[in-house]
Amino acid sequence: MVLPRIGHIIYIELDKQSETQQAGTLKTRISDMQGELAWIEIPIADSTGRSVVLPSGTPYKFWYIGPDGSHYHFYTTILGKGKDQIPTLMIKVPPKDKIIRTQRRNFVRVELQIEIAVMLNEKVRAYHFLAKTIDLSGGGLSFSCPVHYRLNEGDELNIWLCLPNKSTATIAHARVVGEVVRCKPPEEEGYPQWVSVKFTKVSEADRAQIVRSCYQRQLELRNKGILE
Structure with missing residues (x-):
């Protein structure tokens, strides 16, 4: 406790x-x-x-x-x-x-699409690109991106999130460091890959912002009868 x-x-x-x-x-x-x-x-x-x-x-x-x-x-x-x-x-x-x-630390993820900026700072793979999340929680997220970004399990990513605040109709920003835990290639050619990330470094304030956005999304889904 x-x-x-x-x-x-x-x-x-x-x-x-x-x-x-x-x-x-x-x-x-x-x-x-x-x-x-x-x-x-x-x-x-x-x-x-x-x-x-x-x-x-x-x-x-x-x-x-x-x-x-x-x-x-x-x-x-x-x-x-x-x-x-x-x-x-x-x-x-x-x-x-x-x-x-x-x-618990491994929060239940909710379906939520938000814009993120992703950076992998390596000599060979110096990536910096925009993507959209598939789901989000206080402990991690999933996003999709083109397959030409060659991401691997264990990669450390810097991620900036644009978080909607429904109560104020504003956008908050948070920064996290995460580790790629899974990469799923597309089932058909021309589609994006799916990447799952767990957070390894995140400030208390930024995590609270993320949790609040997830909580608001859960309430929205419950009101629509999609989530029990």
Whole structure:
């Protein structure tokens, strides 16, 4: 179990609490911790980019991505405002047995087509090309590309992703380093090859962006009745 720590980015799921508060996701960061107490920066709404001061005594669902790549969530209550010069909110971090790991490092991939830039930096195979993903998760992705890019299992790729944010109608960007784990040639001549990659290096913030895009895609597929 990975507990949140100072500097950790945390997301807050905001259900509609009143006529003036909209549902959505808030982003914050832990600025200080003392025992079971933590102080978080004033959260920012994904939908507007504006600060949101949450009322004391209100319970919320918090979630974060651990350094091991796993997804964790817990429920806790806003205890009040911090006393430092920098505006913060105080929360109580629950014990380990109350923090739930909902996904392992090898996340379930969802069908999602996004634009990516791929680079293989070798003397003989110095590739830099654009492609589209076939599926995506917090732990890896698959994409298709022309067969003249001679990729092999074990190749290390630098990948830049353009991630849609449905709640803000904006595009976020993330960078990962990944290892090619499988290359599948096309079944017919003239078609692209299929390449599967697992992430080996990705920042906490970038992985959280990727997971959020996957989560939004899962909700979209469920609403369409495609995914249970």
